Amino acid sequence: MNSDFYCAEVISGKTLVTKIVETESVLAFQHTRPAYPVHIVVIPKQHVESLVMLDLTDTSLLYEMLQMIQNIATIVLAAHGACRVITNLGTYQESKHLHWHIVSGERITEPANLH
Numbered sequence: 258m259n260s261d262f263y264c265a266e267v268i269s270g271k272t273l274v275t276k277i278v279e280t281e282s283v284l285a286f287q288h289t290r291p292a293y294p295v296h297i298v299v300i301p302k303q304h305v306e307s308l309v310m311l312d313l314t315d316t317s318l319l320y321e322m323l324q325m326i327q328n329i330a331t332i333v334l335a336a337h338g339a340c341r342v343i344t345n346l347g348t349y350q351e352s353k354h355l356h357w358h359i360v361s362g363e364r365i366t367e368p369a370n371l372h
């Protein structure tokens with residue numbers, strides 16, 4: 258598995274994903290190997306390694322990304338009554354491209370590869 262699944266596979270179009278919302282700089286899609294009944298991934302379309310590497314001066318990206326996370330979380334919360342928004346770092350982060358997991362429900366598989 259490539260260490261940057263999102264640039265190598267998703268943004269490149271090599272792996273087809275079920276898109277939920279896409280804007281100029283942010284993409285939300287169904288996780289390719291969901292670990293929860295609801296498992297959505299939000300990524301910036303430009304390469305950002307992780308949350309700690311995110312350029313806080315890029316306010317348009319920040320706004321677009323957070324707005325998308327909020328919109329999806331609002332829908333998931335309304336539909337399921339509970340929601341988690343997760344971003345992993347360091348050894349918890351399988352794929353070195355910033356991504357947010359929006360999940361709900363009981364874990365259905367081991368997190369062997371959350372990307």
Ligand SMILES: [Zn+2]
Nearest residue numbers: 261264304354
């Ligand atoms: Zn990347």
